[in-house]
Amino acid sequence: MSELQVGLGNNSYTIVIENGLRHRLPEEIKKIYSGSKIAIVTDNNVGMYYGSQLESGLQAAGYETVLITLPAGEHTKDFMVLPRIYDQLLDFQLTRDELIIALGGGVIGDVTGFAASSYLRGVPFIQIPTSLLAQVDSSIGGKVGVDLARGKNLVGAFYQPKKVFIDPQMLDTLPDHYFRDGMGEVIKYGCIKNAAFFDFLKTMHTREELMLHIEDILYTCCDIKRRVVETDEKDTGERMLLNFGHTIGHALETYTDYSKYSHGEAITIGMVAITRLSEKKGITKPGTADEIEALAKQIGLPTEFQVGEWDSFLAIMTLDKKNLGDHLKVILLKEIGESIIQNESISFFDDLERIV
Ligand SMILES: NC(=O)c1ccc[n+]([C@@H]2O[C@H](COP(=O)([O-])OP(=O)(O)OC[C@H]3O[C@@H](n4cnc5c(N)ncnc54)[C@H](O)[C@@H]3O)[C@@H](O)[C@H]2O)c1
Numbered sequence: 001m002s003e004l005q006v007g008l009g010n011n012s013y014t015i016v017i018e019n020g021l022r023h024r025l026p027e028e029i030k031k032i033y034s035g036s037k038i039a040i041v042t043d044n045n046v047g048m049y050y051g052s053q054l055e056s057g058l059q060a061a062g063y064e065t066v067l068i069t070l071p072a073g074e075h076t077k078d079f080m081v082l083p084r085i086y087d088q089l090l091d092f093q094l095t096r097d098e099l100i101i102a103l104g105g106g107v108i109g110d111v112t113g114f115a116a117s118s119y120l121r122g123v124p125f126i127q128i129p130t131s132l133l134a135q136v137d138s139s140i141g142g143k144v145g146v147d148l149a150r151g152k153n154l155v156g157a158f159y160q161p162k163k164v165f166i167d168p169q170m171l172d173t174l175p176d177h178y179f180r181d182g183m184g185e186v187i188k189y190g191c192i193k194n195a196a197f198f199d200f201l202k203t204m205h206t207r208e209e210l211m212l213h214i215e216d217i218l219y220t221c222c223d224i225k226r227r228v229v230e231t232d233e234k235d236t237g238e239r240m241l242l243n244f245g246h247t248i249g250h251a252l253e254t255y256t257d258y259s260k261y262s263h264g265e266a267i268t269i270g271m272v273a274i275t276r277l278s279e280k281k282g283i284t285k286p287g288t289a290d291e292i293e294a295l296a297k298q299i300g301l302p303t304e305f306q307v308g309e310w311d312s313f314l315a316i317m318t319l320d321k322k323n324l325g326d327h328l329k330v331i332l333l334k335e336i337g338e339s340i341i342q343n344e345s346i347s348f349f350d351d352l353e354r355i356v
Pocket residue numbers: 043044045046049072073074077104105106107108110130131132133134137138139140141142143144153170171172173174175178181182262263264
């Protein structure tokens with residue numbers, strides 16, 4: 001069992017990582033919440049495995065509950081899903097001092113967090129992340145929101161959870177595709193902050209091997225993220241480093257209507273592509289893009305992509321929230337483990353079409 005404290009003043013909270021934690025959640029929640037109602041939001045896959053177990057445990061602990069089950073997949077992270085959540089919260093008569101739980105992957109965490117931030121102008125929520133991606137990244141840091149057809153995560157808020165409960169054993173039911181996908185964000189942490197961690201990942205060849213070290217992997221990633229978030233909660237500087245690979249990755253997700261690439265795949269392609277560009281410009285140590293690509297391939301992640309309409313692809317990138325005024329902010333590596341934020345114009349991406 002390990003714990004990390006995310007120090008954000010009044011919005012501070014603890015991340016608990018513990019095998020089998022799901023069995024003890026009702027007693028853990030009892031320690032921090034003395035109200036009577038809890039709304040659990042999940043998706044149909046996660047709900048099937050863990051929904052009724054959590055709900056009946058909470059009921060046995062004396063809570064009145066409702067289970068709100070949404071369709072699995074990125075299209076659920078949509079503005080139009082919010083009224084459906086609000087309606088069920090209203091039917092349940094959940095009040096401002098009561099609790100919402102996000103039980104699921106990043107999609108459920110992001111949309112539930114946004115619903116929690118806006119319903120009655122804000123009710124407390126807890127993250128119980130169930131995908132690898134959510135356990136290493138999306139459940140921490142309070143970025144909540146939804147996608148628009150024109151761009152990824154374009155509407156949202158910073159709204160911190162009250163607690164993050166991570167049970168690594170919940171990954172046992174996660175499909176291989178999404179295990180690999182989550183590894184995209186895991187690789188990102190090595191790239192931006194920790195070369196030794198990147199080297200360690202190079203020694204891992206299978207999911208089974210990774211699972212033998214999963215608690216350490218989760219801890220390392222969560223620790224990097226919480227440090228960055230503590231330094232810059234609202235994403236005005238240091239936090240942008242967590243967006244390495246995301247300028248191209250998010251554009252790719254948007255361009256393909258959130259249907260072709262899952263998030264971890266898209267940002268992996270983005271990390272390799274932007275590093276190739278910055279190597280060509282002499283910013284990044286030669287060979288770095290090949291190193292990231294080799295590790296991605298070892299994990300089974302894609303590293304190449306095709307775009308038909310380059311103009312519309314580039315136009316999507318200009319909607320990136322990191323962009324300020326007429327400047328694009330891009331996240332680049334000096335080398336593995338050392339990342340920088342750089343002001344560029346869209347011409348930075350002129351060679352992209354030729355290098356993919
Ligand atoms: N808020 C943030 O800081 C942040 C960070 C990174 C990514 N994200 C967002 O997270 C989303 C991607 O998250 P994701 O990859 O978790 O996607 P997801 O929530 O769609 O989950 C992936 C799939 O795995 C299933 N699943 C999840 N946990 C499972 C389990 N334990 N057993 C069986 N099936 C399980 C889900 O039903 C879904 O089909 C994207 O929208 C991305 O933009 C947000």
